[in-house]
Amino acid sequence: MKYLLTFVVDERFAWEATPEEARETIERWSEFDREAVEAGVMIATEALEDSSSATTIAIEASGDRAVTDGPFAESKEQLGGFCLLECENLDEALEWAKKVPLRAGHIEVRPVRDLSELGYVSPTPAPAKAAAR
Amino acid sequence: MRFMLTLIGPEGGYEDVTPDQMKAEMVNWEKFGAETMDAGVFLAGEGLQPAETAKTVRGGRDEERVVTDGPFAETKEQLGGFYLLECKDLDEALEWAKRVPIRDGAVEVRPVMDYEAMGYEDPRDAGATPAQGS
Numbered sequence: 387m388k389y390l391l392t393f394v395v396d397e398r399f400a401w402e403a404t405p406e407e408a409r410e411t412i413e414r415w416s417e418f419d420r421e422a423v424e425a426g427v428m429i430a431t432e433a434l435e436d437s438s439s440a441t442t443i444a445i446e447a448s449g450d451r452a453v454t455d456g457p458f459a460e461s462k463e464q465l466g467g468f469c470l471l472e473c474e475n476l477d478e479a480l481e482w483a484k485k486v487p488l489r490a491g492h493i494e495v496r497p498v499r500d501l502s503e504l505g506y507v508s509p510t511p512a513p514a515k516a517a518a519r
Numbered sequence: 520m521r522f523m524l525t526l527i528g529p530e531g532g533y534e535d536v537t538p539d540q541m542k543a544e545m546v547n548w549e550k551f552g553a554e555t556m557d558a559g560v561f562l563a564g565e566g567l568q569p570a571e572t573a574k575t576v577r578g579g580r581d582e583e584r585v586v587t588d589g590p591f592a593e594t595k596e597q598l599g600g601f602y603l604l605e606c607k608d609l610d611e612a613l614e615w616a617k618r619v620p621i622r623d624g625a626v627e628v629r630p631v632m633d634y635e636a637m638g639y640e641d642p643r644d645a646g647a648t649p650a651q652g653s
Binding site: 388390392393394408409412415416419429430432433434435437439440441442443444445447451453457458459461463465467468470476480483484486488489490491492493494495496497498499501504505506508509510511 | 521523525527528538541542545548549552553556561562563564565566567568570572573574575576577578579581584586590591592594596598600601603609613616617621622623624625626627628629630631632634637638639640641
């Protein structure tokens with residue numbers, strides 16, 4: 387079963403990292419990613435640019451699509467990144483969520499909708515090392 | 520260049536939909552998915568279960584990692600799904616975003632960070648390149 391882990395972070399919290407701290411942070415994330423890939427659970431993961439880089443397309447009831455600069459919601463907490471995992475169950479997904487090396491903020495864990503009954507099969511590729519499972 | 524398209528909108532609205540109408544709705548999503556695959560831009564995309572199924576884990580030190588029921592924010596509009604696309608620029612990403620068959624809500628488009636300059640090596644192999652349509 388697939389789970390999406392979304393990382394919610396406070397963008398006002400500007401982190402003045404020394405080059406050494408930045409390197410350590412990168413290493414921690416690399417380690418987490420490697421571990422998840424080795425376990426055969428990692429499908430996709432990315433960190434996003436700040437929400438100031440966002441463009442939002444509003445879908446009107448009429449079908450019109452209006453493009454505006456900025457994120458959907460101007461909240462202090464924003465999506466900072468995500469991780470899509472293939473896990474046995476919610477417990478396994480939560481174990482991985484606890485290991486995400488986020489220094490501050492929250493990790494929301496949500497199951498992906500199974501639409502196979504409606505004949506829809508997700509085109510997302512299997513985990514990088516699916517054979518390991 | 521990679522872009523994340525997040526699909527945000529009010530939840531529900533499908534309670535009175537017949538199975539046939541739902542199947543017709545899915546055809547639109549399949550078509551969009553197939554077009555992104557054929558164009559070689561599709562990396563990943565999923566629809567999520569409702570926000571009430573969410574659990575939230577607090578970040579920080581190990582002892583601070585408390586798990587709570589529900590989404591991070593109890594807002595009317597919630598993340599409903601996403602696409603991760605490989606596009607040549609923002610304009611191309613916006614063109615795809617305009618075609619996402621969402622009926623109500625918004626699509627937020629954001630570039631993905633490039634950490635390679637900081638020494639980050641992506642541990643994925645096959646999963647790191649766009650899936651190609653047949």
